[in-house]
Amino acid sequence: MKKISIVVPCFNEEENVVPMADAIREEFKKNLSSYEYEIIFIDNDSKDNTRELIRELCKSDKGIKGIFNAKNFGQFNSPYYGMLQSTGDATVLMAADFQDPVEMIPKYVAAWEEGYKIAIGIKKSSQENKIMYHLRSLYYKTIKKLSEVEQIEHFTGFGLYDKAFINVMRNLDDPVPFLRGIVAELGFRRKEIPYEQPQRRAGITSNNLYRLYDAAMLSVTAYTKVGLRLATFAGVILSGISMIIAIIYLILKLLYWDRFPAGMAPILIGMLFLGSIQIFFIGLIGEYILTINQRVMKRPLVVEEERINFDE
Numbered sequence: 001m002k003k004i005s006i007v008v009p010c011f012n013e014e015e016n017v018v019p020m021a022d023a024i025r026e027e028f029k030k031n032l033s034s035y036e037y038e039i040i041f042i043d044n045d046s047k048d049n050t051r052e053l054i055r056e057l058c059k060s061d062k063g064i065k066g067i068f069n070a071k072n073f074g075q076f077n078s079p080y081y082g083m084l085q086s087t088g089d090a091t092v093l094m095a096a097d098f099q100d101p102v103e104m105i106p107k108y109v110a111a112w113e114e115g116y117k118i119a120i121g122i123k124k125s126s127q128e129n130k131i132m133y134h135l136r137s138l139y140y141k142t143i144k145k146l147s148e149v150e151q152i153e154h155f156t157g158f159g160l161y162d163k164a165f166i167n168v169m170r171n172l173d174d175p176v177p178f179l180r181g182i183v184a185e186l187g188f189r190r191k192e193i194p195y196e197q198p199q200r201r202a203g204i205t206s207n208n209l210y211r212l213y214d215a216a217m218l219s220v221t222a223y224t225k226v227g228l229r230l231a232t233f234a235g236v237i238l239s240g241i242s243m244i245i246a247i248i249y250l251i252l253k254l255l256y257w258d259r260f261p262a263g264m265a266p267i268l269i270g271m272l273f274l275g276s277i278q279i280f281f282i283g284l285i286g287e288y289i290l291t292i293n294q295r296v297m298k299r300p301l302v303v304e305e306e307r308i309n310f311d312e
Helices: 017-031 050-060 074-084 104-113 130-146 165-172 179-186 209-223 226-255 265-297
Strands: 003-010 036-043 064-069 092-093 119-125 158-163 190-197 304-308
Touching: 003 104, 003 119, 017 036, 017 050, 017 209, 036 050, 036 074, 050 064, 050 304, 074 165, 074 179, 092 104, 092 165, 104 119, 104 158, 104 190, 130 158, 158 165, 165 179, 165 190, 190 209, 226 265
Parallel strands: 003 036, 003 092, 036 064, 119 190
Antiparallel strands: 064 304, 092 158, 119 158
16 A cells, blocks of 8 residues: 655644644545555644644554654754655645645645656645735746746645655755755656645744745745846946946046036945945845855754654
């Protein structure tokens, strides 16, 4: 019997973990009865009752497993690490808040049985805030234009991955993994299945402006050169413009010595403008250096505090 692993990352999801486990098991009972399931909840240092609920689930069902991180290792490392711990013939990654519909799992499995190594969900619409959805659309389109690697629009990581691709992920040994980029760059032939993203079932999302910025910067620094190239081009262009303005200014001063006062305003405006440009690009280059630093340090993806129902 083939085994399907379901990896569910959690952070303060006490209202969702039990309904999610029940929904997954019900889906297997109704539509995937010929498959064995493995549900892995990986908790990213929740501060509520999430861990106790996962423990109870693991006690009642040996097909449910738990991994408790020693601390919060971020929105990318924890799901990625959870996928690496899966033992199924295929692994499905999905969120605990029901924004990744459980009903999509049979569709992914069907595509997998057709021969696709990867089957992913593409958000064609969303019940989330319309402004956020359009901002995400703009972000995806921008990254797609800037990146030399194919990028997948409205893909969150929700999907099924054959164990062959999971082995590719294991062999990467990447301390700063960005799953969406890895799937686009290194993934096998895939099937994209559209779906409408529902609203969060319960609780408050942990995604905030800082986390969204972190995701955007990781995709920029990992898969584009445009930031560094833009800094170079901007420096050359602005230097040329500054030189032309300086020459024009000098000529006007020489021609109209008494009627053309030098003044401090143009100098201050120019200094402030060039200074702001420099600060912007120093910050952007700093993002690239930060990504390089994280990769060079080679720290572990996750440090486990406890795991449940895993065979030794």
